[in-house]
Amino acid sequence: MIPPAPHRVGQPSPLVFHLGAALSAYGQALFAAPRADTSDFPWSEDLAAAAAALGPDLDRTEIAAELGARLAATLRGLEAWQTHPWRRPLADPPEIWRAGGARLLDYGAAPEATDPDGPPVLVIPSLINRAYILDLTAERSMLRRLAGRGLRPVLLDWGAPGRAETGFDLDAYGARRLLPALRHLQTMTGRPVSVLGYCMGGTLAAGLAAREPNGVASLSTIGAPWDFASTDGIAGGFRALIRAQGPHRVETLLDSMGQAFGAVPVSLFQTLFALVNPLQAALKFRRFSALDPDSPAARHFVALEDWLADGVPMAAPAARDLLVDWQIRNVTASGRWAFLGGPVDPSAIRVPSLVFCGRGDSIAPAPLARPLGALIPDATLIEPVTGHVGMIVGSAAPAQVWDPLAAFLAAHAG
């Protein structure tokens, strides 16, 4: 018996919540079975005909037995991941700048780079997860692909909040980490710099391009949320609920977490991700249980799960900005987001812009991400048929995201 890798023990975090969410959802399946072939159950339109064809009187004993088999497969997959021998082998490229916990990693110096002095691209990831999703494996590395196309991607790795960043809100991250990193890269290369942001890093990139356009060659965003008005899906339902209750309780909670733990724990964000998709963990680990552990697909799964399990805590003021000011108060779309000295207005962005909005994105779905592309004048909007993480490391990413992105960056290099 191979013991679990230490970094996978108790993962995905919080494990009991993921399993509980799956059990709860499946319990609901059992409860709803007598209504499965009727209009009493709220099937989505395209599933209703298949549900009606199931016929009456489903055998709940058989359903329970099948549920047991599915949950057993999920647990087998979970154990197979926890004990898998794969470890991420990639080494970071050279660090060219550091401030507090943040640093710049120069992929122009990676072995795959074809032009170390190519057009510089400042790459801005999310603050919630580790930056290396953009350089996950040798086979699925967006940054190494861009470097191989003659560009010079430089990754802003935010790191975990240390003593210097404990009191940072998003504006402080912008003023004391993001803007100095941009200025450093501009000075070092002597060229205009393209800015590229992923997830909330894309929203920050848009704020940077709007507020500090000098020396910015172009703006690209991938899965960047902007307008949080939508109440679609489970996440939208939570936003509506908290708006109705008033967001001050959530602010108090986040402040309390910051005081108790020094930052908002990773598990809070992991719980929120699990809440918006309660069967996700059960389904993905069940699928993994059917894979050959030595297959490329299995290794990719392990790499991705390792990254998901490797989250970072967030400074409490920044978490409050993200979860309350953005998500609940929707300051971004309502013109009240103050960043780098003033309100951010995407319609004031004048640099060439490219916006990717994934059609299967559950983190920054189309109603949240698409408005950014509509607001930026003359922005190009591309909607890949993949999800939030899939746009970065999925099988569709090279053709639908990396290559059009590389072409855009090359065409609009400074």
Place this chain on the structure above:
Amino acid sequence: MRADDARTLPPRRGGAKSFSRVRIRNATGCGVIEAETREAPVSEPPEDPPPPGRERARARAYLDLFERHVLRAALGRPARDGSVIERR
């Protein structure tokens, strides 16, 4: 009137339960009615029994649909066509 006994049960044959005579005594205990009963209908197997595993297959189909339904609901039902849209 109450039925208090049935003493003339024939031996069971092949699982078909039948009896041919019942003695019923009325509430005063003074009258005895003996009656020939009809032969109880013998259970026959259904003409079209479910094939082995059919109910499990229905259960699987239902759970497959349920999982897809929950995913759709969670995501807010994203677009379903497979095209890539690019526009300015």
